[in-house]
Amino acid sequence: MSTSDPKVIAPLVVGIFGSHNGRDFTAPFIVAFIVTMFYYGLNVIYPTMVNIFYLTPEISRGYELALSLPGNIGLVFGAMLLICFGDVLRHYWWTLWISWAGVLFWGGMMAMATPSNKGLIIAFAFLEQTFFGWAQYLSVAFTQLGVHQHDLGMPGGLAGVARYAGGSLAQAIYVSIMANAQSARFAATLRGAAISAGADDATATALLAAFPLGSAAIADIPGVNEEILAAVGSAFQWSYAHALKITALSSLSFGGLGLICCFLCENIDGKTNQTTNVFLENDVNADKIEFH
Numbered sequence: 001m002s003t004s005d006p007k008v009i010a011p012l013v014v015g016i017f018g019s020h021n022g023r024d025f026t027a028p029f030i031v032a033f034i035v036t037m038f039y040y041g042l043n044v045i046y047p048t049m050v051n052i053f054y055l056t057p058e059i060s061r062g063y064e065l066a067l068s069l070p071g072n073i074g075l076v077f078g079a080m081l082l083i084c085f086g087d088v089l090r091h092y093w094w095t096l097w098i099s100w101a102g103v104l105f106w107g108g109m110m111a112m113a114t115p116s117n118k119g120l121i122i123a124f125a126f127l128e129q130t131f132f133g134w135a136q137y138l139s140v141a142f143t144q145l146g147v148h149q150h151d152l153g154m155p156g157g158l159a160g161v162a163r164y165a166g167g168s169l170a171q172a173i174y175v176s177i178m179a180n181a182q183s184a185r186f187a188a189t190l191r192g193a194a195i196s197a198g199a200d201d202a203t204a205t206a207l208l209a210a211f212p213l214g215s216a217a218i219a220d221i222p223g224v225n226e227e228i229l230a231a232v233g234s235a236f237q238w239s240y241a242h243a244l245k246i247t248a249l250s251s252l253s254f255g256g257l258g259l260i261c262c263f264l265c266e267n268i269d270g271k272t273n274q275t276t277n278v279f280l281e282n283d284v285n286a287d288k289i290e291f292h
Helices: 006-022 026-054 061-067 069-089 092-112 118-145 153-196 201-213 215-219 226-264
Strands: none
Touching: 026 069, 026 092, 026 118, 026 153, 026 226, 061 069, 069 092, 069 118, 092 118, 092 226, 118 153, 153 201, 153 226, 201 215, 201 226
8 A cells, every 4th residue: 555545645634633632733724724814815905905095097106016015014024023033932822822813903904994094004904914924924833833743744735735725715705705795885876976966867877887897888978077977986986995894804704713723722832942853864863763
């Protein structure tokens, strides 16, 4: 029976997931799976917010590029904080759930996004990704160090699976939530906005049908003026504000489950030391290998 045989692999994987009632690997695996969902969630919410609320034809390319930096800088900053201070602070179990709580809190605060609070939301995006940068890489460490060093390879591979699978699932969920919430809200508010700006019922109905088709279709509608377009444009932005809110709040359900799993994780303080459990066959310490 080869090592690639399912009869060999299946018991190994099941054994890892069941180790110590799931606290050694299953709980950290779920944490690593869900934490990536916050990264992709912000990468759905923040660029949409920038494109809909803040970018205009007058905005320079340099300023447009600068708007893309807060989340990316926050991620790197959080990861660097873990690298520089993680071993100094230790207490990894505490820093895992504290950093996770920060991701959950600031991710939820992204629900406050509106067309008029750019500075506040940029700060929230930076803070969310700072906590994410710490929580992301620490969750991988928990996933790999939860099991014995002899089993290090398999948890490492499964940790990678958790990150990519969580990201793919998150993108599908968040894009779907945002699209559905925005279209429903815009359909409900466009007519009222157009009529309040002076459009008649027929013009409002025509605008509702033409808006998804672009500016050329809107220009062909009789009776449309700048005031009506401004009102409809404002309704369009606020429909996205509503969709962003729903999308950000939807992340809290995943985050709550992840926070529970953080509490269930085994502490890894005792394993973050200079002890080597696995040696190479061609190493000077090959005689210390338990299994050849």
